[in-house]
Amino acid sequence: MRFDSILITDWSGGGDRGPRPVKDAIWAGLARADGGRDAPVYLRNRAVAEDWIATTLARERAAGRRVLAGFDFPFGYPAGFAARVLGRADPLALWDWFATELPPGRGAAEEPCRFALAGRLNGLFPGIGPFWFNGRREDVPGLPRKGNARQGHGMAERRLADSRAKGAFPCWQMGGAGAVGSQAMTGQAALARLRRRFGADLAVWPFQPCDRAGIVLAEVWPSLLGRAVVPEPGEVKDAAQVRLLAAALVGMQAVGHLADLLTTAPEVAKAEEGWILGLGTEDSLTRALLSPSGRAAAGLGSAPMTCEDTVND
Incomplete structure (x- = not known):
């Protein structure tokens, strides 16, 4: 499984955070295997974020690029939760239920x-x-x-x-x-709507086979990079996290290890709980970030952009 683009989103379950980029809000960053990258984007609320993410994924697919889209919230709950709510242990059905209960x-x-x-x-x-x-x-x-x-x-x-x-x-x-x-509930609801939009071209790891999908959704956690997350001067930490994790995963792919991460998850994770991509390989992620491919994907410092700056790119 090889990806042309890696999109990382740091989600928030709260309300609108206003027009000025702030911390603890929704941020997204995209890096490409060819070394290209988009500056981190500030998304002021969940509705804006859903629209921007869907537009970005559609743009990448229209350009023929395969996308790994990582989201910083749990994709599932402890075993037994879905069955108690829905009567069956189906995490993606739970996503659909949240989408009905929690509009953006x-x-x-x-x-x-x-x-x-x-x-x-x-x-x-x-x-x-x-x-x-x-x-x-x-x-x-x-x-x-x-x-x-x-x-x-x-x-x-x-x-x-x-x-x-x-x-x-x-x-x-x-x-x-x-x-x-709150991130888990609202985030799963948002991803259910993405699944409806992209249909069979989208798969969710580790719940579904991902080898043929043009878009693969995966749970991520920027904290796996630990002290390697160092914001540039004036950069919001959330922006640094999405930028650097996207770059680290580009680096992992360059050395041939990203596919391994996507073929390994415990059975309970595949059945209903979900799994954090890269969990247990923290040192490898950091090394990948510091590799030539990772450094190129991380790019040089720039001022944060807002969704209004990029929506028409």
Whole structure:
């Protein structure tokens, strides 16, 4: 499996972050196997991000380029969750369910939606939980504010991938520093809409065979690069993360190791939990970033762009 383009997106489950590029928002970066690259792009809300990602993928495919698209949020939940919600252990059906429940949100008015959904989901489980965290003043029915208030819900706290990724957060925490609960819900909903748009030309790793797809979606985690993520002067860290991880994966492909990453995942990951691309190969990723191909794909410093700067490219 060889890719011409690698697109990395750092997702956010929150609302609109305004027109000026800021941290802890949605950022995307694209690098190409031929050494070309696009400057990291700031995407102010989920609706804008979905439109930009779909347009970018369509552009790359129209140019005959095969794309690996990585997204920084969990692609699945601990084993047993989908079956409790849907009656079957089908992670992609769960994506479709989230897409129905969580349309893309542009502003603060949509913010309660994901918390209310977490509370409703908790009602499907015995005891209290598994979801938790509510940063709003008013209580959300069924959603405890603190993790230690949960009990007897019957779900594992972490996926296998999360237990092996040092510093990874469980997908049950809906907010707070480092939490990924809101990103997982809203991100899976967004990817379900991408799947509908691109049909058989798109596959999801590790849930589906990916050898013939023109677009392959994969879960990524820029923290695998550790201290190698060094922003350029004036660069937002999120922008540096997508730029450098895309470059590292270009470097991995240049030395022949990227295909290996895409053919290896534990059975529980392939069945329903998902897996972080590159997990367990952190040293190799860093070396790939520092290789000639990785350095070329990382490029030189430039001011961050916004989606308005690139949408007509």
